[in-house]
Structures are given as structure tokens and as C-alpha cells.
Amino acid sequence: MGEALHAVVTGGGSGIGAAVARRLRQEGLRLTLMGRSLDKLRAQQAELAALAGAAAVQIQVCDVGDEASVRAAFAAAVQAQGPVDVLVNNAGQVETAPLARTSLDSWNRLLQVNLTGSFLCSREVAPAMAQRGFGRIVNVASTAALKGYAYVAAYCAAKHGVLGLTRAMALELATKGVTVNAVCPGYTETDIVANAVDTIVAKTGRTAEAARAELAAANPQGRLVQPDEVAAAVAYLLRHDAGAITGQAIAVCGGEVM
Numbered sequence: 001m002g003e004a005l006h007a008v009v010t011g012g013g014s015g016i017g018a019a020v021a022r023r024l025r026q027e028g029l030r031l032t033l034m035g036r037s038l039d040k041l042r043a044q045q046a047e048l049a050a051l052a053g054a055a056a057v058q059i060q061v062c063d064v065g066d067e068a069s070v071r072a073a074f075a076a077a078v079q080a081q082g083p084v085d086v087l088v089n090n091a092g093q094v095e096t097a098p099l100a101r102t103s104l105d106s107w108n109r110l111l112q113v114n115l116t117g118s119f120l121c122s123r124e125v126a127p128a129m130a131q132r133g134f135g136r137i138v139n140v141a142s143t144a145a146l147k148g149y150a151y152v153a154a155y156c157a158a159k160h161g162v163l164g165l166t167r168a169m170a171l172e173l174a175t176k177g178v179t180v181n182a183v184c185p186g187y188t189e190t191d192i193v194a195n196a197v198d199t200i201v202a203k204t205g206r207t208a209e210a211a212r213a214e215l216a217a218a219n220p221q222g223r224l225v226q227p228d229e230v231a232a233a234v235a236y237l238l239r240h241d242a243g244a245i246t247g248q249a250i251a252v253c254g255g256e257v258m
Contacts, residue, residue: 004085005028005029005030005085005086005238006029006030006031006032006077006081006082006083006084006085006086007024007029007030007031007032007084007085007086007087007088007238008031008032008033008034008074008077008084008086008087008088008121008125009021009024009031009032009033009034009088009090010034010035010062010064010087010088010089010090010091010117010121011034011035011064011090011091011092011140012031012033012034012035012041012044012059012090013033013035013037013040013041013043013044014035014040014044014190014191015188015190015191015192015227016090016140016185016188016190016227016230016231017033017035017088017090017091017140018044018227019227019228019230019231020088020090020140020230020231020234020235021033021044021048021057022047022048022051022228022231023228023231023232023234023235024086024088024231024234024235024238025048025051025056025057026051027235029086030056030057030081030082031048031056031057031058031081032058032059032060032077032080032081032084033045033057033058033059033060034059034060034061034062034064034073034077034091035059035061035062035091036061036062036063038059038061041059041060041061042059044059045057045058045059058077058080058081060073060074060076060077061073064089064091064113064116064117064118064120064121065109065112065113065116065117065120067120070117070120070121070124071124074121074124074125083128083132084124084125084128084129084135085129085134085135085136086135086136086137086138086238087121087122087125087135087136087137087138088138088140088234089117089118089121089122089137089138089139089140089162090140091113091117092113092114092140092142092192093109093110093113093114094110094152094155094192094195094196095109095110095152095154095155096151096152096196096199097151098151099153102153102154106154107153107154110154110155110158111154111157111158111161113158114155114158114159114161114162115158115159115161115162115165118139118162118165119165122137122139122165122169122180125137126169126173126178129173129176129177129178130173130176130177130178132177133176133177134177134178135173135176135177135178135179136178136179136237136238137169137178137179137180137181138180138181138182138183138234138237138238139162139163139165139166139180139181139182139183140182140183140185140230140234141159141162141163141166141182141183141184141249142155142159142184142185142186143184143185143186143251143253143256143257144156144159144160145159145160145162145163145182145184145249146163146184146249146251146257147257162182163182163184163249166180166181166182166247166249167247170246170247171247173246174246174247177243179237179242179243179245179246180246180247181237181245181246181247181248181249181250182248182249182250183230183233183234183237183249183250183252184249184250184251184252184253184257185225185230185251185252185253186218186219186225186251186252186253186254186256186257187215187216187218187219187224187225187253188224188225188226188227188230189224189225189226189227190227193212193215193224196211196215197211197212197215200214200215212224218256219253219254219255219256220254220255220256221254221255222254223254225252225253225254229252230252233250233252237250
């Protein structure tokens with residue numbers, strides 16, 4: 001892919017976003033990491049700077065669900081690192097509750113972060129990508145974009161929306177040299193899964209080991225997906241020779257969704 005490309009990774013301070021950032025930096029891309037936690041971003045910046053130079057890794061505090069915050073962060077990113085060639089919409093949030101106890105505030109919050117955030121960030125970069133004749137947008141969705149899960153109605157609705165957004169943008173940009181795809185991880189070894197384990201323990205009294213085993217059992221391989229495996233799928237979609245792949249939902253889930 002090469003040093004000339006500038007990639008923005010949202011939610012880049014931890015979990016899948018951090019793994020994607022590490023993989024892309026190893027492949028020579030310049031990075032702008034965005035997220036809400038300055039401390040997490042700084043820690044990730046320091047780790048990546050040790051790989052290959054601090055100047056190639058910039059950070060921007062950004063709330064992807066806030067239009068003004070997104071516009072300011074992307075303007076600063078372009079000023080510091082040049083036009084955005086690659087956007088990885090990874091920022092996300094999940095909350096669990098039965099439908100009857102899902103508040104409107106929770107519903108709106110999850111749609112704002114998971115769906116509206118992907119829209120706002122994509123809208124910032126897509127026109128310039130199309131004008132230059134090259135771009136890659138990868139939306140980190142979830143198997144929740146491909147199937148339903150109980151007790152996460154808002155999250156599933158948001159992630160299904162991300163997949164619809166992916167497909168619409170892919171068609172709109174198909175002749176412009178810009179591809180738009182979704183990567184859909186199953187249960188992955190991240191803070192989100194750690195929180196899910198804590199919730200199961202608190203609500204059922206099971207041990208943490210039993211809760212983790214329950215989540216891993218959803219994967220036919222009987223394990224949790226690793227963040228680096230998701231990052232590898234993202235990295236493939238960014239290649240120049242992946243230009244014929246657009247509008248797709250690539251499940252990284254050990255066969256949970258077929």
C-alpha cells in the first residue's frame with residue numbers, strides 16, 4: 001500500500017481499531033487515529049511511533065456522532081497528514097437490555113455512534129476520494145449487521161444500517177475508483193466482549209470462564225476472534241488489487257454466519 005497513503009481509523013485507541021492501526025502502520029501507511037479518549041490515543045500513538053517514526057502517526061479527539069466534532073477533526077487531519085485515502089469506520093458502542101427496557105436515549109445513542117458516525121465520517125472524505133480517483137472506506141460492522149441477537153436491538157438495528165449505508169455508498173462511488181466494504185466480526189477479544197462477560201456474570205452468577213465459553217460457543221471454531229484477524233481482513237480490502245471488491249460484507253467469525 002505504501003507510505004503515500006493516509007488512513008484515518010476511528011475508535012483507534014483500543015481493541016479492533018488499535019489492531020487495525022498497528023497493521024496499517026506496519027504496511028507503511030500514515031495514520032490519523034480518532035477517538036474520544038485522549039489518553040488512549042496518546043498511548044496508541046506512542047506504541048506505533050516506536051514502530052516507524054512519530055511523525056507518521058497523528059491523533060485527533062473526535063466524537064463521531066457529533067457533526068461539528070467530525071468536521072473539525074477531519075480538517076485537522078488533512079492539514080497535518082494530507083488528503084485521506086483510507087477511512088476505517090471502527091468507532092462503536094454496545095449496550096444490552098431487553099427491548100421493553102431499552103430507553104429511547106439508549107436507542108438514539110447507539111444509532112448516533114454506530115450508524116450516524118459512519119455516515120458523518122464517510123461524508124467528510126468520499127467527495128475528495130472520488131475527485132482524486134482513489135479511496136478505500138471500510139466500515140467495521142459486526143455479525144449483528146447480518147443476523148439478529150437478543151437483548152441488543154438498538155445495536156443490531158444500527159449495524160444493519162451500517163451495512164445498508166455501505167452498499168449505497170459502494171454503488172454511488174463505483175465508477176470513481178473508491179470502494180466501500182463492511183467487515184463483520186463475530187465475538188472478538190476486545191473490551192466490548194470483556195464488558196459482555198461482566199454483564200453475564202452479574203446477571204447469571206456464572207463464572208467469567210463460563211461466560212467467555214458461552215460467547216465462544218457461538219463461533220463454530222469454538223473460540224473468540226482475535227483483533228489482528230479483523231485487521232488482516234481490513235488491510236486486504238485496502239489494497240489496490242482489491243479494487244473489484246465493493247459493497248461486500250465480509251464476516252470474520254469462524255463460520256457463525258454463512
